[in-house]
Amino acid sequence: MKRKRDFSKMIFIFILLNLFVFLSCSENDPTTPAEQSPDIPPQTTFIMDFSEFPDTTSPALFGKILSPDTLHRTNWQWAASHVSFWNTILTITLAVPVAAFGEAFNHEPVQQPDGSWLWSYSVFVGGAVHTAKLFGKAVGNGVEWRMLLTKQGFYEDFEWYTGFSNLPLTEGNWTLNKDPNDPVPFLYIGWHRDPQQNTADIKYTNIVPQAPANGSYIFYGKTNDDPYNRFYDIYGQEESRLINIEWSYENLFGRVMDPLRFGDTDWHCWNEQLFNVDCQ
Secondary structure, X not given: OHHHHHHHHXXXXXXXXXXXXXXXXXHHOOOOOOOOOOOOOOHHHOOOOOOXXXXXXXXXXXXXXXXXXXXXXXXXXXXXXXXHHHHHHHHHHOHHHHHHHHHHHHOOOEEOOOOOEEEEEEEEEXXXXXXXXXXXXXXXXXXXXXXXXXXXXXXXXXXXXXXEEEOOOOEEEEXXXXXXXXXXXXXXXXXXXXXXXXXXXXXXXXXXXXXOOOXXXXXXXXXXXXXXXXXXXXXXXXXXXXXXXXXXXXXXXXXXXXXXXXXXXXXXXXXXXXXXEOOO
16 A cells, blocks of 8 residues: 555656646747737837937928028037938938838737747838838847838848847847848947836947948937936047037027037037027
């Protein structure tokens, strides 16, 4: 009888051990279906907000540049010209991937056999329909992202960008290829955000191999600092030039530092009406 009880006990322990191993493997296996799809990082992690800088997106900008008082707004104008330059270049270059990213929020994903999630949809950009496939796959400490785009008759499943976001969506990155005709690494986007503090930053860096501008960047930040709660740092690799810009989002006054332009490392300020003023 004792031998039978011992044997039954061994079988019971064996079953428990196998159950434990099975549950452990299921928890760690990335192909195990997740109960819920991952959240796509907010659009502000992909699209830099140029609208917060005073007048850079307004027709009034051109009126001010050509107005008689333009010589009294040179500090703001110098800062605005560099912000507008990046805005224009990126708006044109990133039109397709930006539109495809934004449209993803209007669709529900479907889980794939490997455990990843797929957002599949069409988006109209530049007079043509593009088919988008956004994949999100859970990894140890976050989610890996991958966007494939198709334009019928031109390219199919072109990997336009990849990315990573951590689980609380407080930091991550995107890496973009240039375009289907020149599929080289083009832009690296690093981002951070703190929803509780309402702060964030995003940095675009040129990563085109062997390009003279490789390493150039524009860095935007939203802070709770006083009196300047927004900033841009703009670096040009070819000239080894760093331009620092800070301003008050609510009050519009700000300042710019550019040693190559001004011949010094001082701040050069403008007031609420964008006129040059002495820095305090």
